[in-house]
Amino acid sequence: MPTHPLPATFMRGGTSNGLLIHRHDLPPNPSDWQMILSSAMGSPDPYSRQLNGMGSGISSTSKVCVVEKSARADADLDYTFVQVGIRDGSLDLAGNCGNMSSAIGPWAFNEGLLEFGGEGRREVSVRVFNTNTNKVILATFEVDGEKGVFEAEGEYGIDGVPGTGSRITLEFLDPAGAKTGKGALPTGRAVDVVKLNDGSSIEVTLSDVANPGVFVRAEDVGVAGDVNPAALEEKAGLMARLEEIRQKGAELMGLDPKTQTIPKIAMISRPTEKDDEGVNVIVRALSMQQPHKAVPLTLALNLGTASRTEGTLPAQVARGVEKGGKSVTVAHPSGKLEVGGVFGEDGAIKSALLHRTARILMKGDVYYSVKE
Known part of the structure; x- marks a missing residue:
């Protein structure tokens, strides 16, 4: 060639x-x-x-x-x-x-x-x-x-x-519905129930801000919220289960479940007493069926706004998120990331921002x- x-x-x-x-x-x-x-x-x-x-x-x-x-x-x-x-x-x-x-x-x-x-x-x-x-x-x-x-x-x-x-400051303007065109919550629900092939069900939040994401509680899939990415990768059964959840979530959002880049799936958990007081939520994300060593940035933006959206799993899990606040601090395997968002009086997401x-x-x- x-x-x-x-x-x-x-x-x-x-x-x-x-x-x-x-x-x-x-x-x-x-x-x-x-x-x-x-x-x-x-x-x-x-x-x-x-x-x-x-x-x-x-x-x-x-x-x-x-x-x-x-x-x-x-x-x-x-x-x-x-x-x-x-x-x-x-x-x-x-x-x-x-x-x-x-x-x-x-x-x-x-x-x-x-x-x-x-x-x-x-x-x-x-x-x-x-x-x-x-x-x-x-x-x-x-x-x-x-x-x-x-x-x-x-x-x-x-x-x-x-x-x-x-x-470098990035401000994602009018980021809701970035891929689905159906707003921040494409199904219209803060929490959906996904039925899996083994007959079990699991709660998820399906959110589309900057890029679509599927959020699931870490405890609901049987792992600690701060699990190491290398240890996560060794759990073949869990990795397959997370991929199934991701694909089922994609279908509910009206997306192609076979497309690997979207939606991404992330396990979320509430910070414990040993975690930095400034951390609002802990995340472990997957990208292309690989545990991410940090967190995909658009997924972090999505998580930040979802943490301030009433009723979602991120909002239920997050610690100390102020309703009128502009930023959420996300803990990931490589450290922390602060993501911001601006909401209108009607609750619509006007922009999401971060620094790189x-x-x-x-x-x-x-x-x-x-x-x-």
Whole structure:
């Protein structure tokens, strides 16, 4: 198979990393991207290591972002997120990645897709339209207008990433119903009962904010809320049960149960006395049938707003969440994450927001092989 170069940037966004690519460097039809992007990431790989590409064998590092200038009146950039299947090389464009969303504005500025002239270091804001969810994200980050570069250096730190960087604020505007189009609670209920194939039933909350999620109490599936991801992965029976719950939840939300990226499933639990007093809820999430070592960012946003929505399982489990408060602190395997939300007087979710950092790791050509 001939090998071809593709201009790309390898970049960390939040607790994920992946390739950022100009839309014009790929075929016009996304259906023709599969062989190019899967090969670039090192998939398909039956060994799940992606040694032959830029991925590293886990879902949070097998990602691609495709970006271009937007023709929309309400956006500056269009951004398509692609999750690359590690074993099978499939491309999943169903949902967005909140972590990699933090890299879009800074990368686009460095690539000349945005114009912010002027003196010195300062904050700028960019409207990013995510094509996966048809939602706009307002990204605010620091630039050096004279040098024309994103300012990555700073003092802001996030759990799961060593060191510090400049703070990037992401505000997900009107995030409810991001994929289902049916509002924050697609079934119209704060709690649903899912019937499983073995005849048992389990309570879930099905929520669609930023990205759809299925929330289940950890105790209801027989594990501690702070279970280690490695220990969780060893429980084959539980992993299969969680996948069944996820698929049943997807059906109730009107989504394709076979699509792995959405909805994601998360086990939630109430913090105990030994946990930091500032923690409101504990989460253990799965992504692409793998225990996540942190928490998918859009799922954390979803959990944050669900924790402030009356009657949901997250609201029942969460500790010390103020009804009029703007933020919820989520504990995950790598630390803590504070997520915010703004609610209107009618209870509608106006926006969800959080802070990240990002850094360019490498720029040049990534090579891929295709059959000809």
